[in-house]
Amino acid sequence: MSQSSSKHTPQPVSSKTTYALGALALVVVAAIVFAVYQWNRGSDSPRNDGYGAVRDAAVSVALDSDGAIVLGKPGVAKTVEIFEDPLCPACGHLEKIFGQEIAQQIDEGKFAVRYRLVNFLDSASRSKDYSTRAIAANECVAQAGDGPLYSRFHEALFTTRQPEERGADHDNQTLATIAKDAGASDEVVRCISTGQRVDTARNHAEAALKALEAELGGKAATPSVFLDDKKVDWQNDDWVVNAAG
Structure with a gap:
């Protein structure tokens, strides 16, 4: 298999950069989890909560x-x-x-x-x-x-x-x-x-x-x-x- 003629040698990512990317990933994941939680919470929340059963005696x-x-x-x-x-x-x-x-x-x-x-x-x-x-x-x-x-x-x-x-x-x-x-x-x-x-x-x-x-x-x-x-x-x-x- 041919190899690239480029002499560029990738530099290792610093630990500071690694931590920053990791933190960003955690933030993204947390945001997704929170959004899903909020969506499910909304769909599972009783609508008109607190109203109760039928009240009107005319019913x-x-x-x-x-x-x-x-x-x-x-x-x-x-x-x-x-x-x-x-x-x-x-x-x-x-x-x-x-x-x-x-x-x-x-x-x-x-x-x-x-x-x-x-x-x-x-x-x-x-x-x-x-x-x-x-x-x-x-x-x-x-x-x-x-x-x-x-x-x-x-x-x-x-x-x-x-x-x-x-x-x-x-x-x-x-x-x-x-x-x-x-x-x-x-x-x-x-x-x-x-x-x-x-x-x-x-x-x-x-x-x-x-x-x-x-x-x-x-x-x-x-x-x-x-x-x-x-x-x-x-x-x-x-x-x-x-x-x-």
């Missing part, structure tokens, strides 16, 4: 014949449809990040929410029927017709009180206690603790799952959000604002 909740739970003010023009499984971690993430923003839009009458609860994660719960029983509890609370009460219960069940997959889950008595802490009446508490709606909830969950599969071409994934029969990208930070616009 009602109704249990449809197909098991859908509709939360909103009467006569609202838009309805956002949300499919969730009570044990689904991604559903918990959606509620933690966007739940308070959704609650405010409901209070302001921008849209109603139609919750379709499915139970395909029953087998991932220790009791093997947690999702179904949690859906039954949602139906017991929804039957009372109190929108803010249902919102508080739903929020707790999908955020601070959501069990982990394949971990310990809530028995009916615990579900009833969560409802009572949200302000549920003794009648609602009794409905949950006795499992009064479990069989009905199972049928409703199966109907919701079929509806979800039909929307997604035979596949089922939660959470799934729809507006005007169009799938919404719920991982877009502005999806709630866009739906309300």
Whole structure:
């Protein structure tokens, strides 16, 4: 192999220069890490943090014949449809990040929410029927017709009180206690603790799952959000604002 005829001999880089380049590299890396951290932190930060659940007493909740739970003010023009499984971690993430923003839009009458609860994660719960029983509890609370009460219960069940997959889950008595802490009446508490709606909830969950599969071409994934029969990208930070616009 031919060699260069140049007689230039590279001089060794001084230790001072080496340290300077190393420090610069560390600064660049630190800046990148910080930027990534800030981006992730922003995307994982609850929107409208501090607002909480629905507040307006004019917001009602109704249990449809197909098991859908509709939360909103009467006569609202838009309805956002949300499919969730009570044990689904991604559903918990959606509620933690966007739940308070959704609650405010409901209070302001921008849209109603139609919750379709499915139970395909029953087998991932220790009791093997947690999702179904949690859906039954949602139906017991929804039957009372109190929108803010249902919102508080739903929020707790999908955020601070959501069990982990394949971990310990809530028995009916615990579900009833969560409802009572949200302000549920003794009648609602009794409905949950006795499992009064479990069989009905199972049928409703199966109907919701079929509806979800039909929307997604035979596949089922939660959470799934729809507006005007169009799938919404719920991982877009502005999806709630866009739906309300």
